[in-house]
Amino acid sequence: QVQLVESGGGLVQAGGSLRLSCAASGRTCSSYGMGWLRQPLGKEREFVSYIARNSGSTVYTDSVKGRFTISRDNAKNMMYLQMNSLKPEDTAVYYCAALVRGSLYNAESYTYWGQGTQVTVSS
Numbered sequence: 367q368v369q370l371v372e373s374g375g376g377l378v379q380a381g382g383s384l385r386l387s388c389a390a391s392g393r394t395c396s397s398y399g400m401g402w403l404r405q406p407l408g409k410e411r412e413f414v415s416y417i418a419r420n421s422g423s424t425v426y427t428d429s430v431k432g433r434f435t436i437s438r439d440n441a442k443n444m445m446y447l448q449m450n451s452l453k454p455e456d457t458a459v460y461y462c463a464a465l466v467r468g469s470l471y472n473a474e475s476y477t478y479w480g481q482g483t484q485v486t487v488s489s
Contacts, residue, residue, distance in 0.1 A: 368392045368478045370462050375483030382452050382487070388445040388462030388480060396440035399465040402447045403473050404458035405482075411473040415447060416465070425470060429455075452487045460485050
């Protein structure tokens with residue numbers, strides 16, 4: 367079992383930046399690949415980014431490539447998402463999640479979830 371808590375969301379103007387944090391407790395998060403997913407209001411939850419257990423590989427959805435950077439610090443049981451050049455279409459609830467098995471692109475593959483943090487980008 368692992369418990370996840372996100373923080374760092376908020377309201378920002380288009381072009382601005384935010385840094386999301388995900389704190390893990392319980393079983394160490396280094397046991398899992400970790401992802402950020404988001405859910406815009408009225409839409410399905412969607413994949414944003416993934417980082418392997420040892421940070422050896424990262425994956426991004428096309429719409430955030432070059433703007434978002436995922437990272438993790440296993441010693442601190444933390445994961446981060448640096449979001450730059452934010453756009454109104456990035457507005458969503460952002461979740462961190464731990465992947466046990468399955469496709470990293472599929473939200474249903476993630477077993478452990480945080481409660482989410484709201485990111486709102488105004489135009």
